[in-house]
Amino acid sequence: MNIGIVCYPTFGGSGVVATELGKALSQNGHKVHFITYSQPTRLDFFNENLFYHEVDLRTYPLFQYPPYELALASKMVDVVKHENLDLLHVHYAIPHASAAFMAKQILKERNISIPVITTLHGTDITLVGKDPSYEPVVTFSINKSDGVTAVSEDLKKDTLEHFDIYQHIEVIPNFIDLDRFKKQKKDHFKKAICPNDEYLITHTSNFRKVKRVEDVIKVFFNIRKAIPAKLLLVGDGPERNKMEKLCRELGTCEDIRFLGKLDAVEEVLSVSDLFLMPSEKESFGLAALEAMACEVPVISSNAGGIPELNIDGVTGYTCNVGDVDDMTTKSLHILKPENLSTFKKAALARAKEFDVTNILPLYEKFYEKVRSSA
Ligand code: GMT
Numbered sequence: 001m002n003i004g005i006v007c008y009p010t011f012g013g014s015g016v017v018a019t020e021l022g023k024a025l026s027q028n029g030h031k032v033h034f035i036t037y038s039q040p041t042r043l044d045f046f047n048e049n050l051f052y053h054e055v056d057l058r059t060y061p062l063f064q065y066p067p068y069e070l071a072l073a074s075k076m077v078d079v080v081k082h083e084n085l086d087l088l089h090v091h092y093a094i095p096h097a098s099a100a101f102m103a104k105q106i107l108k109e110r111n112i113s114i115p116v117i118t119t120l121h122g123t124d125i126t127l128v129g130k131d132p133s134y135e136p137v138v139t140f141s142i143n144k145s146d147g148v149t150a151v152s153e154d155l156k157k158d159t160l161e162h163f164d165i166y167q168h169i170e171v172i173p174n175f176i177d178l179d180r181f182k183k184q185k186k187d188h189f190k191k192a193i194c195p196n197d198e199y200l201i202t203h204t205s206n207f208r209k210v211k212r213v214e215d216v217i218k219v220f221f222n223i224r225k226a227i228p229a230k231l232l233l234v235g236d237g238p239e240r241n242k243m244e245k246l247c248r249e250l251g252t253c254e255d256i257r258f259l260g261k262l263d264a265v266e267e268v269l270s271v272s273d274l275f276l277m278p279s280e281k282e283s284f285g286l287a288a289l290e291a292m293a294c295e296v297p298v299i300s301s302n303a304g305g306i307p308e309l310n311i312d313g314v315t316g317y318t319c320n321v322g323d324v325d326d327m328t329t330k331s332l333h334i335l336k337p338e339n340l341s342t343f344k345k346a347a348l349a350r351a352k353e354f355d356v357t358n359i360l361p362l363y364e365k366f367y368e369k370v371r372s373s374a
Contacts, residue, residue: 001025001367002084004033004076006100007091009040013206013286014121017151017174018091019043024177024360026050033083035075037068041263053079069095069102076103080114087367089117093124094134097141115374117147117367120155120169122283126304127210130162139163147370149363152305155283170366173308174284175359176351181293183270183348190271193257198228199335202272202296204265204287205279207237212301214239214246215278215324219299221250222328227335231256232272234265269294273340274331280321282306293351297343299331309354315347 003025007018019040022032026049033051034040043052055075059066076088076099088103090096097118107114118141123129129138142148142165149172150156156169194200201220205211213233220231233243233256240258247253262268269275275291277300285306288298292309298316300306312318317330334343 001086002031002033003367004035004079004083004085004088005091006035006072006076006088006096007040009036009038009043014092014119014124015040016042017121017286018089018119020175020177020356021089021360021363022050023047024356025363028360028364031083033079033085035072035079037072051083069099072096073099073102073106076100077106080107081110081112085114087115087117087371089119089367091119092121093118093138093142094128095137097145098137101141101144113374115146115370116144117149117370118142118145119172120148120150120159120283122151122155122281122304123210125155125159125162126281126283135163139165143167146374147366149366151284152308154305154308158283158304172362172366173354173359174286174289175354175356176289176293178293178352178355181266181269181290181351183295184267186267186270189267193232193271194230196228198230198255199223199273200230200232200271201274201276201331202232202234202268202291203276204234204268204290205237205277206235207239207243209239210280210282211237211239212278212280212322213243215322215327216276217243217246217250217252217256218324219276219278219327219331220256221252222324223331223335224252224255226332229255229335232259232268233257234259234262234268236260265290266294269296272296274299274334275316276327276331277301277306277310278319278321278324278327279303279306285309289351289354292347295344295348297334297340297347299327299334309350311346311350314343315350316343 005022008015019042100116203216275296282304298310301321302318319326
């Protein structure tokens, strides 16, 4: 197939899933055309089946906000026509699904038909999408897509609860490339961070409010009171300064390292003993899956779709949002020498269920279904 993938080219979440999906499809013989405003972060190599088309965003003194959606729709029209695309797959509804609808209508006028699939990722529904300033357009563009997928049962439920959707939503969970995300031997790195063999705890996120990084620091502070431990914080975002201040207030700066945005997060995960994800909301929790693939158990909240991934009492624990005490007690339980290796093994076994080789065929099958009924 000749597939167009529209996504955000960013580090985490939907952008990563879209890029990894495109890469896997290309390895399966499909031609994949990425349409975004800059080169996706994980698309940093050459492959004969992968193409990148940059959206030309022209500005003009009249525009306080350059109309990205129009530039994107025009680029989609151009790529579908000149590259003979069979399908457009847009990731994150806003504004990709409505831009795709516009492109589809323009192409129809030119006697070209193109099926559109929208994948819902989370905040496009749970935080941004249901805001009255976007809701009518989001509802319309989901209903007008030829196929819709959601990354968890919980996100599907949320979508049906908050929007007036008559379109079927197929649940296709996120996935992981186990060739990349696997425990690697990084003893020198572990020794540098934990010179006295302390337990290593990790958190990765975009440091937005919804991630509740303050809970990560508070749980770590409590763990640190009971056992020797270090905390690595990977990523960056709006809450970072506040979090640095909190570390100072708690007097834990010595044991906490802010690493910023890292490409090779799997190297950090390879030497970690526990991953913390106390999010307020999380449609899936890709960062937790990446940790589990590197044999790291997860203490998470029980919000959104996380319990569909992190099995309570098996691969880690799921706790109520904000329950720092429960998260601390359960972290200490996992870190007991007699428990840790059982949790690590279970985390890896669970991650294997989400291997890209299991999930890719679900997308391919869905593409075929949508194409044959569009
Ligand atoms: O919140 C993020 O980390 C970014 C966000 C996004 O929209 O890109 O991630 C969402 O999509 C990811 C990939 O499907 C999911 O794993 C995240 O759980 C989801 N984030 C939220 O629902 C808050």
